[in-house]
Amino acid sequence: MLDIEVIEDPAAAEASLDPIRTRILQELVEPATATQLAAKVGLPRQKVNYHLKALERHGLVELVEERRKGNVTERVVRATAASYLISPVALASVAPDPRRFSDRFSAFWLLALASRTVQEMGKLISGAALAKKKLASFAIDGEITFRSAAERAAFAEELGVAVTRLVDKYHDGGSATAAGGGRKHRLVVVLHPALKTPPQTDTSTEKPADKDQSND
Incomplete structure (x- = not known):
């Protein structure tokens, strides 16, 4: 199982965005049967099987083993990755292209660079996995x-x-x-404002209601 899989196929991207299938992929970080999944997601086993077949058809779910129970064979499956990211390749005709313009101070160019990074890293990760080689990469993340x-x-x-x-x-x-x-090697350096964290309401200082109040 990959830590992150980058989805390039538009049909696979569409399949992964279905809310029920997203939940199934989340649950399948650990191998499970359709019966076990049905209990977790609260759906009939037949419906879970339908979604599993669609996810397996698009390469998002893989067979781990088959278990024989009497006259029935149970299939144990799991997600192909712990997390998924949809590549701009899935929207190739409208994906941002950093070659169209170059402006170091443009937030849109930064997004175009980030889009290209996802696209290229997805292909590199897939290639490294097929070749059974470690991918050389380096990143720094911090705040100032x-x-x-x-x-x-x-x-x-x-x-x-x-x-x-x-x-x-x-x-x-x-x-x-x-x-x-x-x-x-590709080198991209970015700097952008950090997202503001909404302030949390502290309810610990609220006074409890007076239980001894009486009506006049």
Whole structure:
């Protein structure tokens, strides 16, 4: 089972978006039979079997084993991944293309880059799995608070300079690449505001109702 599977087929994407099938995929992180699933999701076994066949047909569910119980053979299945992500490839005709424009300060270009990252990583993960090789990747995720817009702009400028310096130091566009000895890597650096977390209402300070109140 993969940690994350990127769905590229439009039909598979449509199948995964059905609320009942989404619930089934969630439950199938652990292997189960149709009878066991029916009890968990509160549906008749026949209906669960219908959805399982559709998910299996699109490669989202796989057979783990078959168990013989008297004259009946039970199929134990599980989801092919713990989580799923729909690739922009599934919407190829309307997917954002970062090559259409390039603007470091455009939120839409950032989205286009993120879309391309999902698309390319999906294909790379699938290829690495088929080749039974580990995929070389690296990511950094963190948060930084700026005191002002001016400091944010200064940080972005210095970050750009630092990245450019590193690229100039390590990029090999010469003989090794031409001879097939080098491997091109994609580098994407993003900076965007963090989502605001809604404040939680604290009910611990509320005074309890007076149980001894009486009517006048």
